[in-house]
Amino acid sequence: MKAKIMIDTNVLIYFLTDIETNHKDRIKNLFKQQSKYQFVITTRILDELIFKLIIFKSGKNFKSIKLNKKVLKKYSSVIELVKEFLKDFNFKIYEVKEKHYWKLKDIIKEYGLIGNDALTFIVMKENNLKYIATTDKDFEHLPITNILENL
Numbered sequence: 001m002k003a004k005i006m007i008d009t010n011v012l013i014y015f016l017t018d019i020e021t022n023h024k025d026r027i028k029n030l031f032k033q034q035s036k037y038q039f040v041i042t043t044r045i046l047d048e049l050i051f052k053l054i055i056f057k058s059g060k061n062f063k064s065i066k067l068n069k070k071v072l073k074k075y076s077s078v079i080e081l082v083k084e085f086l087k088d089f090n091f092k093i094y095e096v097k098e099k100h101y102w103k104l105k106d107i108i109k110e111y112g113l114i115g116n117d118a119l120t121f122i123v124m125k126e127n128n129l130k131y132i133a134t135t136d137k138d139f140e141h142l143p144i145t146n147i148l149e150n151l
Contacts, residue, residue, distance in 0.1 A: 045120065
């Protein structure tokens with residue numbers, strides 16, 4: 001059985017763009033090992049990925065995209081790119097549900113996490129996921145393993 005690895009948005013952004021990072025080689029190496037791992041994300045990560053890729057590809061900021069529907073329409077093709085990428089790498093997508101939001105208070109108190117990171121961790125706990133691929137330091141103090149550190 002393949003080890004399931006939650007893939008954080010930043011890893012996906014670095015892999016799908018030419019943004020440079022010290023982690024680039026490890027990220028590429030991770031995706032080369034597709035046969036060894038089951039990659040997973042949440043619906044919130046998917047939303048964030050699409051949104052950030054539209055901003056990156058358009059070269060515009062959120063406000064100017066929101067005001068210019070032509071730009072938004074032009075870069076909506078990012079959705080197909082993401083869809084094909086997730087299909088090619090056989091991603092499993094966990095849904096963030098209303099019940100997850102009501103667990104945020106406990107995660108904030110215990111781990112000091114908020115927002116998307118907290119929701120990601122809640123879904124990981126619920127599904128007994130032990131591994132994450134991230135460049136985000138906010139996950140360092142959690143009882144999970146950052147797989148990028150071992151590649």
